Amino acid sequence: xxxxxxxxVGKNILRFEDERLLNGNGQYTADxxxxxxxxxxxxxxxxxxxxxxxxxxxxxKKLENVYGIFxxxxxxxxxxxxxxxxxxxxxxxxxHILCKKKIRxxxxxxxxxxxxxxxxAEDAISLINIELKExxxxxxxxxxSNETKNFVHPSLxxxxxxxxxxxxxDIKDVNLNELISIKxxxxxxxxxxxxxxxxxxxxxxxKRTNELTxxxxxxxPGIIKDAILTYLGINGNQITVIxxxxxxxxxxxxxxxxxxxxxxxxxxxxxxxxKWVSDRYxxxxxxxxxxxxxxxAELLLDEKGNFIxxxxxxxxxxxxxxxxxxxxxxxxMQVAGFLxxxxxxxxxxxxxxxxxxxxxxxGPYRGVGRPAAVFVIESLVDMAARKINMNPSQLRLxxxxxxxxxxxxxxxxxxxxxxxxxxxxxxxxxxxDYDKIKTTKKWEGVGxxxxxxxxxxxxxISVAPGMPLNTGSETSILEIDSTGSISATFGIxxxxxxxxxxxxxxxxxxxxxxxxxxxxKQGNTSLITHGTGTYASRSAxxxxxxxxxxxxxxxxxxxxxxSFILNVPxxxxxxxxxxxxxxxxxxxxxxxxxxxxxxxxMQTLPIKLRKPLIFIESYDPIFGASTTxxxxxxxxINPETFKIKIKNYVVAEDCGKVINPMIVDGQVQGGVAQGxxxxxxxxxxxxxxxxLETATLADYLIPNSLDVPEISISHLxxxxxxNIGKFKGMxxxxxxGATGAIANAVNDALKHLNIEITELPITPNKLYTLIKxxxxxxx
Amino acid sequence: xxNEIQLKTTVNGIEYDLTVPARLLASDFxxxxxxxxxxxxxxxxxxxxxxxxxxxGLTARSCLKFAxxxxxxKVETVESFKxxxxxxxxxxxxxxxxxxxCGFCTPGFLMIIDELLxxxxxxxxxxxxxALSGNLCRxxxxxxxxxxxxxxxxxxxxx
Numbered sequence: 001x002x003x004x005x006x007x008x009v010g011k012n013i014l015r016f017e018d019e020r021l022l023n024g025n026g027q028y029t030a031d032x033x034x035x036x037x038x039x040x041x042x043x044x045x046x047x048x049x050x051x052x053x054x055x056x057x058x059x060x061k062k063l064e065n066v067y068g069i070f071x072x073x074x075x076x077x078x079x080x081x082x083x084x085x086x087x088x089x090x091x092x093x094x095x096h097i098l099c100k101k102k103i104r105x106x107x108x109x110x111x112x113x114x115x116x117x118x119x120x121a122e123d124a125i126s127l128i129n130i131e132l133k134e135x136x137x138x139x140x141x142x143x144x145s146n147e148t149k150n151f152v153h154p155s156l157x158x159x160x161x162x163x164x165x166x167x168x169x170d171i172k173d174v175n176l177n178e179l180i181s182i183k184x185x186x187x188x189x190x191x192x193x194x195x196x197x198x199x200x201x202x203x204x205x206x207k208r209t210n211e212l213t214x215x216x217x218x219x220x221p222g223i224i225k226d227a228i229l230t231y232l233g234i235n236g237n238q239i240t241v242i243x244x245x246x247x248x249x250x251x252x253x254x255x256x257x258x259x260x261x262x263x264x265x266x267x268x269x270x271x272x273x274x275k276w277v278s279d280r281y282x283x284x285x286x287x288x289x290x291x292x293x294x295x296x297a298e299l300l301l302d303e304k305g306n307f308i309x310x311x312x313x314x315x316x317x318x319x320x321x322x323x324x325x326x327x328x329x330x331x332x333m334q335v336a337g338f339l340x341x342x343x344x345x346x347x348x349x350x351x352x353x354x355x356x357x358x359x360x361x362x363g364p365y366r367g368v369g370r371p372a373a374v375f376v377i378e379s380l381v382d383m384a385a386r387k388i389n390m391n392p393s394q395l396r397l398x399x400x401x402x403x404x405x406x407x408x409x410x411x412x413x414x415x416x417x418x419x420x421x422x423x424x425x426x427x428x429x430x431x432x433d434y435d436k437i438k439t440t441k442k443w444e445g446v447g448x449x450x451x452x453x454x455x456x457x458x459x460x461i462s463v464a465p466g467m468p469l470n471t472g473s474e475t476s477i478l479e480i481d482s483t484g485s486i487s488a489t490f491g492i493x494x495x496x497x498x499x500x501x502x503x504x505x506x507x508x509x510x511x512x513x514x515x516x517x518x519x520x521k522q523g524n525t526s527l528i529t530h531g532t533g534t535y536a537s538r539s540a541x542x543x544x545x546x547x548x549x550x551x552x553x554x555x556x557x558x559x560x561x562x563s564f565i566l567n568v569p570x571x572x573x574x575x576x577x578x579x580x581x582x583x584x585x586x587x588x589x590x591x592x593x594x595x596x597x598x599x600x601x602m603q604t605l606p607i608k609l610r611k612p613l614i615f616i617e618s619y620d621p622i623f624g625a626s627t628t629x630x631x632x633x634x635x636x637i638n639p640e641t642f643k644i645k646i647k648n649y650v651v652a653e654d655c656g657k658v659i660n661p662m663i664v665d666g667q668v669q670g671g672v673a674q675g676x677x678x679x680x681x682x683x684x685x686x687x688x689x690x691x692l693e694t695a696t697l698a699d700y701l702i703p704n705s706l707d708v709p710e711i712s713i714s715h716l717x718x719x720x721x722x723n724i725g726k727f728k729g730m731x732x733x734x735x736x737g738a739t740g741a742i743a744n745a746v747n748d749a750l751k752h753l754n755i756e757i758t759e760l761p762i763t764p765n766k767l768y769t770l771i772k773x774x775x776x777x778x779x
Numbered sequence: 780x781x782n783e784i785q786l787k788t789t790v791n792g793i794e795y796d797l798t799v800p801a802r803l804l805a806s807d808f809x810x811x812x813x814x815x816x817x818x819x820x821x822x823x824x825x826x827x828x829x830x831x832x833x834x835x836g837l838t839a840r841s842c843l844k845f846a847x848x849x850x851x852x853k854v855e856t857v858e859s860f861k862x863x864x865x866x867x868x869x870x871x872x873x874x875x876x877x878x879x880x881c882g883f884c885t886p887g888f889l890m891i892i893d894e895l896l897x898x899x900x901x902x903x904x905x906x907x908x909x910a911l912s913g914n915l916c917r918x919x920x921x922x923x924x925x926x927x928x929x930x931x932x933x934x935x936x937x938x
Contacts, residue, residue: 014874014875014877015874015877017882018873018874018879018882019874021879021881021882021885022857022860022861022870022873022874022879022882022885022889023817023857023858023860023861023870024815024816024817024818024856024857024858024860024861024886025817026817026882027816028816028819028883030810030816030819030820031810031816033811119800119802119803194917195881195883195917196819196821196827196829196881196883196884196915196916196917196918197819197821197881197883198820198821245881245882246881247819247881247882247883247884248880248881248883248917248918250917277820279823280821280822280823280824280827495881496880496881496882496918497880498880662877663877665877666877666880666918666919666920666923669919669920669921669922669923670880670917670918670919670920671920672920673917673919673920673921674917696822696824696826697822697824697826697827697915698824698826702915702917703920704911704912704913704914704915704921705908705909705911705912705914705916705921705924705925706908706909706912708920708921708922710922710925711920711922734920
């Protein structure tokens, strides 16, 4: 490939996935059926905290076409799920495959019914008589952390299963009397990822070979395959985990689920295919949830607006179990990790507690820790700007870490390198014409959020601290078969990102073939020795890097073979548009011709050049690519209904080299929409009795087509990382910036009332209460 | 437990005459009995719109109907879209505008846009946004769906 230009990377190639997904030929897990397949349904706990006294299955077992009912005792050979970490002071939780005695969250599975179809399985569920003893539910996060008697896991004798302190600098050296303090308690609500496809699993069994195939709506087939060995003792060559078309994930499908193991265990035991498809209620109750933190934070600055110190306590409510494989550390630790944002602050202190409660486990959700961190730091910055009467954009520019100050290590230990913080901020300000759009009008406001994130991370930094899992490398196998057709296999698992298209663009450029002539294979554990999946904004950066390495290796070998066949030096040969040509001549070879000579013609080539055209390369960026974006939103609040309407939204972002601009913009738009949900709508509300008040989509609101404005997006491509391909991850950024930008816009719109919100989501109801309380107090 | 009821219905131009359990949902009937898995089940309580189909030309949530309610009706599912030029055009516009990511909600949006296309009214962008607001998408942020819908509906002839 000519080094200065790319033919496919950077172009809006239309997605290869779309035809099948549009015409109804997509294949999601729920679409997969096998002859003689059994269906399972789960009896789930209707309380949050309690104990099972007795279960009576007699009536249920009598029902026709019920093939079996399994309780904990029937599956106790499956050892408890334990998410390991080598973090100090970490107390792992034990999660039984089904409730043994204790119930720890609403919806926790207690029994599995196997029946002819789902209707009958649910009939049987309704015939199970279960007697429970209710225990006082542990719902309030702070109370849970101080609890001395009532524990989610009594054997741990505490609800705080992990605590860590980050500290840098020494605030004692600073004269506190001369500083201005902005101190608030922030709350980030609990939410659900809510992929439109509910979780689903189908396990098929081949009785001839005794091999199992699990079709799973998972983001991480590789991790699931490894977990099946750990917990079910089934070797990797006896089971294939396939993520077929997956209907969105956003982190909710990136963990191991009990239902997933149970479907495999039952298919194996009964020697018949087994299917479970979650309904929406089950999905809302049991898919790993996101966020839920209380963050006490104080920003100290001097009169000129220089940030001096940032101190915080983070209380992370991680739910009932430390999620596998990411652990309880994943979300709360990264709130502290990214709290300092893109600013120079010498003194940093953060204490983080990961606290169990009687709610479902939290897990990865788009942005992980960063949406809460950005909400807090960016709110503090705007509050400080109001206090010292400085333009918020100027206050940011005063404190932002500039290009010539990088690499820069922030208080939590994260290193910012080659990040255009200042440039993105300035670009966003000019995109929206900030000084012009700033308004003194009541109920109208504008808000900025600028942030840093770490993407496409390599083996030196695990996705969650202390987690014994390699998430830092990606392998690619490129094959050219006897017909000359090209395939490239990866360990990633696309679930809407269009990776079949973008990776073929990368391979196309570096091999010299058209993207549509390449078959990208992914989401299938039998095709690759090791892989994990798609999460943490890693796939384009890591698989893209592996794709370049393997394509270059293949190209070099093809040039050697062609050089022999054409009898010219390889420097005289080019590969473009699927043709291997001798420069300045008519001599050319097609891939099918080359393959015929390599595989079938026993005379032309020496033996060493007749080896199969299979190439394998791994890529590990060791560290990661740090990146940034600035989001600016304007809002208008209806003073009668308190509905918050987003009027304008701009994003200036730095994702390194853009592979497919259309797809990148789509990721930003979708990410921002989820950020709007986190800021204005979405909250899983558990009341003091441990019951979920938002258990339908009529109660748990997500943004619809009237809530999300058109988003103006600008990409900076001049801060390229030191990795192969120069790609940075960008799948989560949209969600990360939106919380802070919208919170600040809302605060700006409330300036005439002297009210500052400190809780997200800020719903009309909460806003009404805030305003009425203020009026009452002032009266 | 379940009574079997006779059902005569036409789905994507094919006539079916069969017996189904009285309690079978229309969405399950299409997906499991007819293997038309292009209709997706996202919530089973009528909110998300992924299961939207057309019954006698009008959109309906198939998760809120029983199969027997399709008796005597003409049903269209997403599988029919590639076969006719005007619906094929909707699919092409969705490709061109990157109006789908995971594709799970997409059939519902296609159905609503087709219904708008066949109605005799001209819609503003805001009216299109309103018409699509009953369907949920989690991936796209709607912008590219609106763009495709605008383009599809801009060229519509008002009789």
